[in-house]
Amino acid sequence: MADADFEQRSGAFLGWFKSLPGATFHQNVKIADLRPRNAGRGIITTADIEPDTVLFTIPRDSIICPANSALPAQLPDVFAPPEEQGASTEGDADDESPSSQDSWTRLILVMMYECFQSPKSRWQPYLDILPTTFNTPMFWTSDELAELQASSVVSRIGAAEAENMIAAKIIPVVRANESIFFPSGGAPSDEELMNLAGRIGSTIMAYAFDLEKDEDEEENEEDEWVEDREGKTELGMVPMADVLNADADFNAHINHETDALTAVSLRKIRAGEEILNYYGPLPNGELLRRYGYVTDAHRRWDVVELSWSLVEAALMEVLGASEAVWGKVVAQVDDEEVEDGFVVEWGSEEPDAEGHVDDKLEFHGLPEELAEQVKAFLKVARKFEGSMAYKLSDSETRKEVYLRSVLRALELRMAEYPTTLEADLQQQQAENPPGRKGMALAVRIGEKTLLREAIRWTGAEVAKLNRDVEMSDEPAAKRQRKR
Numbered sequence: 001m002a003d004a005d006f007e008q009r010s011g012a013f014l015g016w017f018k019s020l021p022g023a024t025f026h027q028n029v030k031i032a033d034l035r036p037r038n039a040g041r042g043i044i045t046t047a048d049i050e051p052d053t054v055l056f057t058i059p060r061d062s063i064i065c066p067a068n069s070a071l072p073a074q075l076p077d078v079f080a081p082p083e084e085q086g087a088s089t090e091g092d093a094d095d096e097s098p099s100s101q102d103s104w105t106r107l108i109l110v111m112m113y114e115c116f117q118s119p120k121s122r123w124q125p126y127l128d129i130l131p132t133t134f135n136t137p138m139f140w141t142s143d144e145l146a147e148l149q150a151s152s153v154v155s156r157i158g159a160a161e162a163e164n165m166i167a168a169k170i171i172p173v174v175r176a177n178e179s180i181f182f183p184s185g186g187a188p189s190d191e192e193l194m195n196l197a198g199r200i201g202s203t204i205m206a207y208a209f210d211l212e213k214d215e216d217e218e219e220n221e222e223d224e225w226v227e228d229r230e231g232k233t234e235l236g237m238v239p240m241a242d243v244l245n246a247d248a249d250f251n252a253h254i255n256h257e258t259d260a261l262t263a264v265s266l267r268k269i270r271a272g273e274e275i276l277n278y279y280g281p282l283p284n285g286e287l288l289r290r291y292g293y294v295t296d297a298h299r300r301w302d303v304v305e306l307s308w309s310l311v312e313a314a315l316m317e318v319l320g321a322s323e324a325v326w327g328k329v330v331a332q333v334d335d336e337e338v339e340d341g342f343v344v345e346w347g348s349e350e351p352d353a354e355g356h357v358d359d360k361l362e363f364h365g366l367p368e369e370l371a372e373q374v375k376a377f378l379k380v381a382r383k384f385e386g387s388m389a390y391k392l393s394d395s396e397t398r399k400e401v402y403l404r405s406v407l408r409a410l411e412l413r414m415a416e417y418p419t420t421l422e423a424d425l426q427q428q429q430a431e432n433p434p435g436r437k438g439m440a441l442a443v444r445i446g447e448k449t450l451l452r453e454a455i456r457w458t459g460a461e462v463a464k465l466n467r468d469v470e471m472s473d474e475p476a477a478k479r480q481r482k483r
């Protein structure tokens, strides 16, 4: 978008926002063009801001959501409360009928309705600054996706699920109500509807807010809170709040009050600094999937998924158990209790009350549930220890087998990435690839760094048990001792 057009849209949006009854916009902040650092629009300060300052106020009736839209009154059956539809509030994943809408599909319908009102929508200046292109992996080519290598984010993109949902719950509603969606005729093709709904879905993913009730009211409700969140929270598009970019080290928070949402500074913000919100302790893979960007500060919450099948393969290898013997072990474990996979993470803290995180990256240990599950299998495996490389009757030996097996599983997991961490770091330093390639590289470097530290930590735990065994760079299985 040309600079003049970009600035013109920002200006029109700001003018519209300030004209809303009840809206405020602090004199020391402004909407900025942050495209040179690949961050689109953002909000920066023009002078120092003190802690606890209201930066802007968004009246609730300016939010795009079913409660403020003219659409639900025209489609009462589609927007009936979930209990009247006989469906769950958050949508029943298995119920693909158009009559089973959730907060997500309700907002897609409302947003589509507003887009078709263009240029007459009362939110037009706001709709004009929403994105039309995305960097989320949903829109990547297969070559770009291949750069994510063995990252589990690839399996969570959900492009097919999104298409199915739109085909089942959005297009039929629009088609059955063309006179409402397109009063002057000229209905788009199914393909055009699919593209628009896909774009709106991605916008909602990266921009929408959960519309909590007033925080004071929630505090008073105590036990009802959970039930209430599941039953009544809606998603909404919140003008101005969603112009804020975000990071793990952030300086502002959105408060949900009765008649308005306010953006409030959490600490002193110096002139020229960007005002940043917080999207939660998300790993970079997830930040990329939902928002289409990655940051260094989010590496602290990176994760690697370790499948149980990989741990099982490692256990069999370390124990020297044949398929037949292992099959007998598996048959005696309650499969209802068996988890399919585990999440390896750093164990980093969330930001403090002022939005600060420390920048230390330190591995704090393996998932407890993983230890429990291996323990449960080894307890059964004791019965077959005659056919295995270890006598499993004492707990120290079982601990050793557990650690060696997890170590091996982590090594196998690392080997699923076709390039090494060292090669990736070298590529990053030499090429510093821009855009999607650079983000994919950052995601896999983050995951491999975590795996390397998990391997180092587990190896050190093994070494503590076996002071007489020298640690080498060989795979764990080759180091195993026969007992």
Ligand SMILES: C[S@@+](CC[C@H](N)C(=O)[O-])C[C@H]1O[C@@H](n2cnc3c(N)ncnc32)[C@H](O)[C@@H]1O
Pocket: 038, 039, 040, 041, 042, 129, 130, 131, 206, 207, 241, 242, 243, 244, 245, 246, 247, 290, 291, 292, 293, 295
């Ligand atoms: C709620 S919007 C924020 C406003 C957005 N920059 C815009 O121009 O409309 C969220 C989107 O902003 C971008 N974004 C947010 N935080 C960012 C950051 N720290 N660095 C780069 N891009 C960021 C991402 O594209 C994300 O999907």
